[in-house]
Amino acid sequence: MTAANPQRGYLLGLTAYIIWGLFPIYFKAIQAIPALEIIVHRALWSALFGAALLMVWKHPGWWRELRNNPKRLLVLAGCGLLIACNWLVYVWAVNNERMLEASLGYYINPLVNVLLGLLILGERLRRLQWLAVALAALGVAQQVWQVGSLPWVSLVLALTFGFYGLIRKQAPVAALPGLVVETWLLLPVALAWLALHPAAMSNQAEFWSSWQWLLLAAAGPITLVPLVCFNAAARHLPYTTLGFLQYIAPTLVMLQALLLFGEHFDPAKLMAFTCIWAGLAVYSLDIWLSLRKRKAA
Incomplete structure (x- = not known):
């Protein structure tokens, strides 16, 4: 087993989160293509690139585990649908000037995970965790009150990713093979969509003679490379450190x-972000205090 190398871990972790954070630049570059079509190709190219990665990075036994536990395939299929929904809403948000809402959704996500742990896994929350969740709820509530509607982009992104993580735990397959299988399971849907939409941009001959197909094909490595970096970082850093890097x-x-x-901060968005940031500060403080208490024990 490779010895932990924190410096390498930080470099890999930062690489993963910076790539994820710069996704909007990529999606803006292909915003002429409808969001759903982008997701179809993201699944296709991720499946192809993922297959190539699995040939390079060996993950012994993962296929045998799935073959011997077919229920895990069903779990991964559900995960694939959740992550595809997450991708779709994110791409739509980026290309429809709703990036601040998308950002808010991923800020909310850790607090949604805490809430899901309470409601579904029966976990008990500490006082500071309750306060963090309450602050997040306050941020959402004031947005509803001031704007008159739910910040649905933020909530869908946070909930789909939260449920994705929750359900994914039911299929303990390594992250890379798991994501690749999820994209493989999406392949029939993606191919069917292309077959049923002959007028789609990527079904036109001239599309493949332009540079846009290269950008679409890049969706494969752009999706999977940060995941590989993240997994490598996790071998060198405590998971709590990665948790802080996620912001x-x-x-x-x-x-x-x-x-x-x-895009601009209107008063409602600013107040929502302020509440969420306060909740995350409390959440981070709770993690720090918990770790400190554990070390002292």
């Missing part, structure tokens, strides 16, 4: 929205 991605999305793509 890099939504922060980069938020900064791009404000500085590059002309």
Whole structure:
């Protein structure tokens, strides 16, 4: 087993989260293509690139585990649908000037995970965790009150990713093979969509003579490379450290929205973000205190 190398872990972790945080630039580059068609190709190219990765990075026994536990395939199929939904809403949000809402969704995600642990797994929350969840709920509630509607983009992104993580635990397959199998299971749906939509941009001959098909094909490595980096980082860093690094991605999305793509903080969004950030600060404090207590024990 490779010895832990924190410096390498930080480098790999930062690489993963920075790539995830810069996704909007990529999706803006192909925004002429409808969001659903982008997701279809993301599944296709991720499946192909993932198959190539599995040939390079050996994961002994993963296929045997799935073959001997067919229920895990059903779990991965459900995970594939959840992650596809997450991808679709995210791409739609980026290409429809809703990046701040997307950013908010990924800020909310850790707190949604805490809430799912309470409601579904029966986990008990500590006082600071209750406070963190309450602050997040306050942020959503004030948005509803001021704007008159739920921040559905944020909630869908947070909930789909939260449930994805929750359900994914029921199929203990390594992250890379698991994601690749999820994309393989999406392949029939993706191919059927292309067959049923002959007018789709990528079904036109001229599309394949343009540079756009290369950008679409890049969806495979762009999806999987940060995951590989993240998995490698997890072998060198404590998971709690990776948990703190996760805020890099939504922060980069938020900064791009404000500085590059002309989105603005209205009072409702600013208040929502303030509540969520306060909740995350409390959540982070709770993690730190819990770790400190554990070390002292």
